[in-house]
Amino acid sequence: MDRRVLRGRVVAALLLVVFLVVPALSLYVGPITLKSYDAEHQIKIVCSVSSAESSTDSSYSSRGVGASTLGIAIKTEDCGPLALRWGVTGANIEQTTRRLDAGERWCFTVGRGSYELRDLLHRVRQAVFVREATRCGDAAAVDRVGGGSRIGAIPT
Secondary structure (H helix, E strand, O other), X not given: OOHHHHHHHHHHHHHHHHHHHHHHHHHHHHHHHHHHHXXXXXXXXXXXXXXXXXXXXXXXXXXXXXXXXXXEEEEEOOOOOEEEOOOOOOOOHHHHHHHHOOOOEEEEEEEHHHHHOHHHHHHOOOOEEEEEEEEOOOHHHXXXXXXXXXXXXXXX
C-alpha cells in the first residue's frame, strides 16, 4: 500500500476520533460518570444564600414523552448557583423556598465532582444539585450531624 494512502487513512481516522468520538463521550458518558461519582462522594459546603425561587424543569423526548420536575433555584454569594430537587414537592415548595430565601448561611450537601466543576457546569447551564440543606450559623456546623433545621432529603 502506498504510504500516502496509508497516511491519509490514519489522518482520517484521527479526525473521526477527535471530532466524533470524543464529543460523543463527553456528552453522554461524562454526565453519567459525574452523577455516579457524586452519589458516592458527598461533601458539605457552607454558603450565604442571596435568593431562592421555585422552578419547574421539563424534559421531553423525540416521541413527545416528557416529565416535569419541581425544584428550587438557589443563588449564593460564595458557592455559585445551586439547585434543590430532593424532597421538594408541590406541598412544600413555597414554604421551603421562603425558608431558603431568608438570606442566612446554609450548609448544603452536594456531590464533590459537581462542586469542583461548578464553573464549567455553570457555563454549560448545568446546576450543582443539593442533596440536603441545613440552616447553620457558622463553618463549625458542617461537622455536626443532626444539628440545625433540615430540608431536602429529610422531611421537615
